[in-house]
Amino acid sequence: MGLTKQYLRYAASAVFGVIGSQKANIAYVNLRGGERGRFVAVAACEQVFIWDSRKGEKILILKGQKHEVTFLCPSPDGVHIAVGYEDGAVRIFNLQNGESNVSFNGHKSAVTTMNYDGLGARLVTGSRDTDVIVWDIINECGLYRLRGHKDVITQALFLKDKNLLVTSSKDSFVKWWDLDTQHCFKTLVGHRSEVWGMVLLNRENRLLTGSADSELRAWDINYLQEEKAVGEPKVKKGKTLLDDEDDDDEDDEDESLEERILSCKKAGSILREARDRVVSLTADARARVVACHGNDSVLELFTVLTNEEVQRKMTKKLKKAKKKAEEAAAEPVVEKMLKDEIVRLTNIKASAKIRWVDCLSCAGGELKVALLLQNNTIETYSLKTSDKTPAANKTARLTLAGHRTDVRTLAFSSDNLAVLSASGDTVKVWNRSTLQVIRTMACDYALCSLFVPGDRQIILGTKSGKLQIFELASGSLLETVDAHDGALWSLCLAPDQRGIVTGSADKKVKFWEFELIKDEGTGQKRLTVKHTRTLQLEEDVLCVKFSPDHRLLAISLLDCTVKIFYTDTLKFFLSLYGHKLPVLCLDMSHDNTLIATGSADRNVKIWGLDFGDCHRSMFAHDDSVMFLQFVPKTHLFFTAGKDRKIKQWDADKFEHIQTLEGHHREVWCLTISPSGDHIVSSSHDKSLRLWERTREPIILEEEREMEREAEFEESMAKGDAPVVPGETEGEAAPAAKKTVETVKAAERIMEALEIYKEENRKKEEHKYACESAGKEVETSSRKSASDNFQVVVFFLCPSRYVLDVVKKVRSSELEVSLLVLPFPYVPELLRLFNGYIQQGLEVELVCRCLFFLLKIHFGQISSNQMLLSVIDELRTNTLSKVREIRDMMGVNGAALQFLQREIEGKEDVMFFADATGRLADKKKKRRRRERAVLAIA
Secondary structure (H helix, E strand, O other): OOOOOOEEEEEEEEEEOOOOOOOOOOEEEOOOOOOOOOEEEEEEOOEEEEEEOOOOEEEEEEOOOOOOEEEEEEOOOOOEEEEEEOOOEEEEEEOOOOOEEEEEEOOOOOEEEEEEOOOOOEEEEEEOOOOEEEEEOOOOEEEEEEOOOOOOEEEEEEEOOOOEEEEEEOOOOEEEEEOOOOEEEEEEOOOOOOOOEEEEEOOOOEEEEEOOOOEEEEEEEEEOOOOOOOOOOOOEOOEOOOOOOOHHHHHHHHHHHHHHHEEEEEEEEEEOOOOOOOOEEEEOOOOOEEEEEOOOOEEEEEEEOOHHHHHHHHHHHHHHHHHHHHHHOOOOOOOOOHHHHEEEEEEEEOOOOEEEEEEEEOHHHEEEEEEEEOOOEEEEEEEEOOOOOOOOEEEEEEOOOOOOOOOOEEEEOOOOOEEEEEOOOEEEEEEOOOOOEEEEEEOOOEEEEEEOOOOOEEEEEEOOOEEEEEEOOOOEEEEEEEOOOOOEEEEEEOOOOOEEEEEEOOOEEEEEEEEEEEOOOOOOEEEEEEEEEEEEOOOOEEEEEEOOOOOEEEEEEOOOOEEEEEOOOOOEEEEEOOOOOOEEEEEEOOOOOEEEEEEOOOEEEEEEOOOOOEEEEEEOOOOOEEEEEEOOOOOEEEEEEOOOEEEEEEOOOOEEEEEEEOOOOOEEEEEEOOOOOEEEEEEOOOOEEEEEEEEEEEOHHHHHHHHHHHHHHHHHHOOOOOOOOOOOOOOEEOOOOOOHHHHHHHHHHHHHHHHHHHHHHHHHHHOOOOOOOOOOEEOOOEEOOOOOOEEOOEEOOHHHHHHHHHHOOOHHHHHHHHHHOOHHHHHHHHHHHHHHHHHOOOHHHHHHHHHHHHHHOHHHHHOOHHHHHHHHHHHHHHHHHHHHHHHHHHHHHHHHHHHHHHHHHHHOOOOOHHHHHHHHHHHHHHHHHHHHHHHHO
């Protein structure tokens, strides 16, 4: 038996080059007690970056998994930030250490909006799946799912003083929800098109909505005193709402329910300067400043006047009206209009189109504005709202750490330490180890690039057909050469390192030699290129490549063929045809025996260079193959495609080795370091990704098995959601959803119950009894049916092991895991719950599981005669134990309050007063310093 070929795994190392992704919003955060308005959080593909806007540095990275971030929402206390993802998951990160211990999974598609309530105890999320879910942050579980909208949810806001929720959607409706009954009691239908955003103003007495036109509509909210409880049925002619009534009666009841909670009437509208739809509408925390923008680069700011300011303004108007009335001998008429309460503050002109905005009010009437632009840039502005004509000053602009447009070409230096990336306007050189920018230089639209031998200069091929030569030491453009009349698609360094070859859309391949000439300005020698030969072809040239021995030159043409010529004589040697669409990339192996070609037809073909025979054609990607390169000194090669994937292949065995997933848009190009240890790839998502070769070997059979398991798990999670018996499809539904984790948790509970039954059977057979509670007993090793490996479990007794398994299930996944659990396991679980409650073990958790199981299996449990005695015991034990725990907590609370009063009386001090006093003193000192600085300035 021959030796198997060993492959080493490439793993993701870092994401760089992206300043802020366009899919998610920008948000101000507080970090380590720093200055307010200094730190901003933005999404960076699947990660979240916290930027220091003053220093322009990345302070913290909140690492995600594999799905793109779609929304950010900082908590009211500033300690946490909620992050929504494209798969519908929500994770809550601690901003102090960057860790995430709480995660929710309830939506089927991307999270589009999130908001905390005033205390930060609840979180509401809206999604593309049209559902709104309210989550309990403290108990780490979902409260309920609200259904009613017919399109994407665009905003969801809690009302602080009332237990109400207001949501907007692209279905043109704004809905009001009573969270006590989980019922939509009012729908605003005054919009003609999608509602893209909304904010609450005037202490939640006014709602401002933005739609697809140039109007911002304002709605006055009047909260009415309820005569009856909302949930109480209304008696009408001897009938209740539980009886059969006509549709008219039901409509009357809905209208009366609306009138008992609030009324919402249109107060007017404010005209924006932009004519397109509202892209983003937001307000500061105090709801004094409203910011909105469309698809352009202008941000419009409005200020909401207080009642006193409005009154002063109306008094002035009344005086003017009286003067005019005296002159005209008429009665003065002054009406308060919406424009008297919401006044245009100023406009901010950004350097590019705005994608997201966030506002923050600071001390001294200062307003800070953070803008995330569509060209991978963050800008921050500051202005004084108290000024008569406030002018916005740009305080920071983060551009250095990324390109404005997509990176279309990459190159590694010969020492593996520097990486070149070039886009439509700039070329950057990065340090691979630190991922910091070394040089940034302005250039034309670059399509191809390389390092000149010696790594002191770089050469770019541009879309206009020019060659641009840059010197890295000074970061200056040495020379621009008019090389071709069309786009210069490809550039290749000669194996003897004395020149280059270029291929262009003008149907020409040109050969160039490096030359040192004397610079007329400085008198020093500098690098240039000298044109030596030209090869005229019949079709546009897409890619050129030398063979490593400098004997052959491969050229891919627009007619879907690859022509191979002798380098010295330029005589025709071979024609490789077989692709159905043009060949976009090609490369030759180090030993001059193989050539691999990747095409827009999604196939990769491997050819022999001796006779031009096709060894194998492989379906490589689900979209065009954009880039292909051999790993140095091997027959392994990588391909990049528009399907967002990078794949590694073996050209000898024609096998797919591994897939590198991480990019969220089309992958344009990649480059492999000369050592083969590193790969850098670029994508349409503006990110550059670094991949490193590890020492972990890849076993192909295991890789295929893991891929099949991942596909099976994904299909299992996409299956039909479990149905709760007795529940109809209505406005409110359970929050959580079935996932792979919930199915695995249910399997672990089933396995623990099987082990418990097996132990009891053995105990009866061998008269085996559990020893003392403090002694650990080792169970026999068993073959797990699900995991297929030996498990050794240590526990105090079999029943305690089942409780430990239930405790390890995430709080947010517990209900769905129990819902997935088959009913034959439930009776045994109920008996165990009875024992746990009697012993006082995890009473709160056990009661939560018990009540949920009774709810979903009520029919089967109540009809089972064997369980009647168990349920009766559970009723008695649960009531007594819960009452006992409640009494104990009450006694402990009273005792602590008594001790506090005793200590305060003896020592004549107030608990916590010292800390709050110090904090107030610190704030006073800081305000004094700020005033002094402003006075000096």
